[in-house]
Structure formats: C-alpha cells, structure tokens
Amino acid sequence: MENRHKFAILRGCRRIWAVGSIHADAARLDGLHHALTRRLAFGDRLIYLGNLIGRGGDTLATLDSLLRFRSLFMARPDAFACDVVFLRGSQEEMWQKLLQLQFATDPKGVLQWMLDQGVAASLEAYGIDPREGLREAAAGPRQLTRWTSSLRQTIKNHPGHYELLGILRRAAYTARSTPETAHAPNGLLFVNAGLDPSRPLEAQKDSFWWGGAAFGDLPQPYGGFARVVRGASPDRPGLALGRHTATVDAGCGHGGALLAVCFGLDGSVADQVEA
Known part of the structure; x- marks a missing residue:
C-alpha cells in the first residue's frame, strides 16, 4: 500500500x-x-x-x-x-478515460455513455461542445487523437487544473x-x-x-x-x-x-x- x-x-x-x-x-x-x-x-x-x-x-x-x-x-x-x-x-476516472478515448474499442459508444453520466457538463465548462467529440469519435482514431490533444491543451490553459487532476x-x-x-x-x-x-x-x-x-x-x-x-x-x-x-x-x-x-x-x- x-x-x-x-x-x-x-x-x-x-x-x-x-x-x-x-x-x-x-x-x-x-x-x-x-x-x-x-x-x-x-x-x-x-x-x-x-x-x-x-x-x-x-x-x-x-x-x-x-x-x-x-x-x-x-x-x-x-x-x-x-x-x-x-x-x-467516478467523474475524474471518466475524465481520464476521455483523454485516452482514441484507444477505446468503441469510442463513440463510450463517449456517449460518459456524457450521459455527467461528463458533458465538464466539457461544456471548458467551452467544448460534446457533439464535436461524438463527431470526431465517429471520424476515426486520427481525428479523435487531435480532439483529445486539443482538450488536454484547453485544460492546461487554466493554471493549476491539469496539475490538480494529475495528482x-x-x-x-x-x-x-x-x-x-x-x-x-x-x-x-x-x-x-x-x-x-x-x-x-x-x-x-x-x-x-x-x-x-x-x-x-x-x-x-x-x-x-x-x-x-x-x-x-x-x-x-x-x-x-x-x-x-x-x-x-x-x-x-x-x-x-x-x-x-x-x-x-x-x-x-x-x-x-x-x-
């Protein structure tokens, strides 16, 4: 332990x-x-x-x-x-999974489930339309990787947020x-x-x-x-x-x-x- x-x-x-x-x-x-x-x-x-x-x-x-x-x-x-x-x-666990969504077997299905569980509100707070994530998830891993990378950078633009969620x-x-x-x-x-x-x-x-x-x-x-x-x-x-x-x-x-x-x-x- x-x-x-x-x-x-x-x-x-x-x-x-x-x-x-x-x-x-x-x-x-x-x-x-x-x-x-x-x-x-x-x-x-x-x-x-x-x-x-x-x-x-x-x-x-x-x-x-x-x-x-x-x-x-x-x-x-x-x-x-x-x-x-x-x-x-559970919300932060889903958030971590969100940043690695391109590795999911069914990224669009996983994302929709997470949005329904409350992740949508967190995305919207950072100015990100959840529907954009669903579109990128359907477009393939390359597009989805760009989207998750952009999301990660958006969090980093707010001082301390990325670090807090990382500890x-x-x-x-x-x-x-x-x-x-x-x-x-x-x-x-x-x-x-x-x-x-x-x-x-x-x-x-x-x-x-x-x-x-x-x-x-x-x-x-x-x-x-x-x-x-x-x-x-x-x-x-x-x-x-x-x-x-x-x-x-x-x-x-x-x-x-x-x-x-x-x-x-x-x-x-x-x-x-x-x-």
Whole structure:
C-alpha cells in the first residue's frame, strides 16, 4: 500500500476532515471552505473524496476554489502539501478515460455513455461542445487523437487544473499510530464510492468507483481499519454510519448540500458542517 502514485498516506494527524462529492457546485464549495476555516484545528488533515467535477456547470470555478483553499490550508503553521488529499472519483476516472478515448474499442459508444453520466457538463465548462467529440469519435482514431490533444491543451490553459487532476489518488489511509496497534482496528481508509471486501487494497481497480453495493453492510473491519469512509452513494443519505463504514454524501450536484465530516482516528465523528 506504499504506492504513492495510487494511495495517499495521512501521517501524524489527529483528525481528518472528509468532503463528500462536489459535482462542480462551486457556490456550495466556497461556502463550505468559509465554514471550515473557523473549525480547523492543529493536527487536522483534509481529504476530498472525489467527484470534484461532473454534472454541475461550475467546473472551472470549482477547481480554482480547490486550489485556493489548498494554498490557504498549507499556509497554516506546521502544515504541508501532503496534508491535503484529492481522491479520484467516478467523474475524474471518466475524465481520464476521455483523454485516452482514441484507444477505446468503441469510442463513440463510450463517449456517449460518459456524457450521459455527467461528463458533458465538464466539457461544456471548458467551452467544448460534446457533439464535436461524438463527431470526431465517429471520424476515426486520427481525428479523435487531435480532439483529445486539443482538450488536454484547453485544460492546461487554466493554471493549476491539469496539475490538480494529475495528482488524484485512488484511496487514502491514515498511518498506523504505533506498531502495537498495527493488527487492531486502527485508523481510517478513504475511498470514493466503495470497495470489494474480498480483495486487498492494491487489487481494487474499478471497485473504488463502481463497487458501492452493500457498502454499509461491511460485516467486519476491512484491512484492519476502524472505518472505511466514502464520499459518493446513489442514495445520497448525508452522513450515514455503518458498523465499520461511513458515507459522506448529502447530494451536492443533485440539489442537495455539500457535506464535510471530521473523523477521529478511531472512526468517531468529531464535527461536521454543510453548505
């Protein structure tokens, strides 16, 4: 689990603020950030649980807000860049696949499916007509490669956006506090939508984004973690606590609020705020 390209490790923390799916609702994100500034304490860490973009129309403002607040968070005493983590949600996973669409077996069919799942709003935010992508996908791999290259350059034209979308992690977890507790339920694991409890963390693959079935019914601690926390659920229940799980999704981007929950290392809820 030490693969830093896939997983982020939260070290030396006392509490972790977990932000649920945003879906490009920049106004609620700004409100949440404003509320968080009054609640942050020494030793706090911050993790965004994916679905930063998609569905909502304010993708550009959302990414700008995330970049600003990351800078403010790191400006606090004894704070470091690794104290703020961004997870890849299903929307960001589709976005990455979009940039490699020319390698798909059925690029037009794949693109249409992604557009229906919320990617259309992100494309339109960058001034790109989704219908143009469908035309290029039907025209062949050479035309489609030019289109995806142009899309990549469009993202790079917005300072920080391409870099932010390039540092997303598949999951994050808190480091074990002591060797004596390494095999006991200790610390937290953070994912986007779910996982397959029969597989180790390194073998989850798409389960992080599409494996949310029966998430709340996890019968025992997964991987020795006290709680697995996710930020996306089809039910969008707000804060829902299972015996070994927690869901943080109040329906932002679907007409609901944006929720952030503060967890202790034992999985207890220390605080929460919504906007």
